[in-house]
Amino acid sequence: MSYDGMLLVDALRDPAGTARLDPAGWTALLTIARVEQLLGTLARRLTGLSVPDAVADILAEARVNAEYQRRSALWEADCARRALADYSGKVVLMKGTAYVAAGLKAGEGRHIGDLDIMVAQADLPQVEAALLKAGWEWVKEDAYDDAYYRDHMHELPPLIHKERDRMIDVHHTILPLTARPRPDAAAMLAEATALTNGLYVLNPADMLIHSAAHLFADGELDGGLRNLWDLHCLMTEYGDDAFWPALAKRAAHHQLLAPVERAVRLTHQLYGTEVPQGWRRWHRQDKHYVRRLTARDHWGRGTHKFTRLLFYVRSHWLRMPPMMLARHLWTKWRKSA
Amino acid sequence: MxxxxxxxxxxxxxxxxxxxxxxxxxxxxxxxxxxxxxxxxxxxxxxxxxxxxxxxxxxxxxxxxxxxxxxxxxxxxxxxxxxxxxxxxxxxxWRRHLLLHASAVEKDGRALIMTGQSGSGKSTLAAMLGHRGWRFMGDEFVLIDLDKGDAVPFPRLISLKNEAIGAMMATALDGRFGPLMEATPKGDIRHLVPPADAIAAMAQPARPALLLFPSFGFEATVREVAPSEVFMRLTQASTNYVALGEKGFSTLTRFVQTVPARAIDYRDGIEAEALVNQLWAECA
Known part of the structure; x- marks a missing residue:
């Protein structure tokens, strides 16, 4: 029996189906779930089902870990809130921290790494100064990297807190400035939803659009199954009749309709998400995305090297125009040589 | 593969x-x-x-x-x-126990736990005692049960470094040794299979009875260690204390309140064994 990422997709989609797994199947499933950073999510999905004892121990451990990540993410968000107490603009939590702070299904069991926040671009100097004063410091000392971030990226160079050793990414929009779509960051901030502690999260449509843009308009699809699970949860939680037309309109406004449509199609295809009929039309390229998203073997190693390479090249192609890409790779190559 | x-x-x-x-x-x-x-x-x-x-x-x-x-x-x-x-x-x-970077041996159902920096000799001491009347429980990690507070063994291969290799070859005459690996990033290394009783009893926990902070290379002395200092040193010796949250805190607090702790200095194995036996009789 040869396993790939579909084993994990199937287990998340139909947890009861894991009753058919033998020890080799469980071993492959748990290994792939861990490398895709979905073990905590899988543990949540399998809660209450009968599993072999050894598996139950591993899932219990994953639940402890997920609770730890949830706790530290909320603590880190609160540290940022206090550091920015004198800042009058909105501080918007993004990705995993936003999901747990807003109590969304997408946050349940989720792996959370860095803290991601968004503020108005004009206020970056003030926010940066406040964070530096509160103990965060630059990770990259390299002048080229620093200048690259400031001129072309959608976020400040990453900061790390010197005592807690945790990273913060400060965004002012959701895609690199060199990418072709130009999302309306001001509208995202204007319509963000307030939490009770004074912090904000993106409104439902923008949250979903950001997740789709991150997956299909920016990166090389690493960790894509987790990203797609976030999208599944957001669509399930928010997707009433009024939501879908509003989502299409909002996505078009941000010039991100194509990645959002792809996210809806693939989420429906892989996780069986309930989406309106009109959103389900299969695109001829979608099968390559499925192949890339599920390219893992039973040791958790990446497979389909050529497909991976194509998506790697594509990710850079999306991020910047060709001449700029050439200059960037040349500089990076000279520095490493 | x-x-x-x-x-x-x-x-x-x-x-x-x-x-x-x-x-x-x-x-x-x-x-x-x-x-x-x-x-x-x-x-x-x-x-x-x-x-x-x-x-x-x-x-x-x-x-x-x-x-x-x-x-x-x-x-x-x-x-x-x-x-x-x-x-x-x-x-x-690991999140199923409080994990301490420490070695341990057992006698009469009670555990002697030793922790300290690399080079303190905790690993060699546990290996030596494990061949001299104690049950070897582990030379790298000791796992503390989150509900009962027991020490759970983790008796992987004993990792001997540099001078400890010769010392243990003289002590464990019938021991099974792995290949000698010279000039590794950690110096010369040779693995030793734990004694048969350690492997047979690897599912049997023991009640922590004494905690030692050994230091190799100084004249033999014994010092008391304040509970506050024990607590701080054990948080540093644990890789999962923070991740376990409240359970980690309550487990470590109970450990510090119930297990006597001493720091010992010693110059060789004979001196260390004498100090261990003396403290075991007094405190444990």
């Missing part, structure tokens, strides 16, 4: 390797250990590149939990790479 599985105490490992030799060595040394069906952690010994699989083979350590900057090792040190990889999974992944 070649595969080997082993259960050490409560933890089950699957080790994959592109080369057969390190796994043959593991299989020989771990031959008396149970073989699990669903492992807790997977680790992989893989070549850094296709070329380096055959020419001056170089072993990169991969697994469920990895360090981004872990340096590869030559194939002759593949056994060490596997042991380091298994330790790393425990240090970064």
């Amino acid at each position: 070649h595969e080997f599985r082993v259960q050490v105490g409560p933890a089950a490992f699957r080790i994959g390797s592109q080369w057969k030799r390190p796994l043959d060595q593991l299989a020989e040394l771990y031959r008396d250990y149970p073989v699990p069906t669903v492992p807790d952690y997977s680790v992989r010994l893989e070549s850094v590149s296709l070329l380096r699989r055959f020419i001056r083979p170089s072993v990169a350590i991969h697994g469920d939990y990895m360090l981004p900057d872990a340096a590869p090792l030559p194939l002759a040190q593949g056994l060490l790479a596997a042991e380091m990889a298994m330790n790393l999974q425990m240090a970064l992944g």
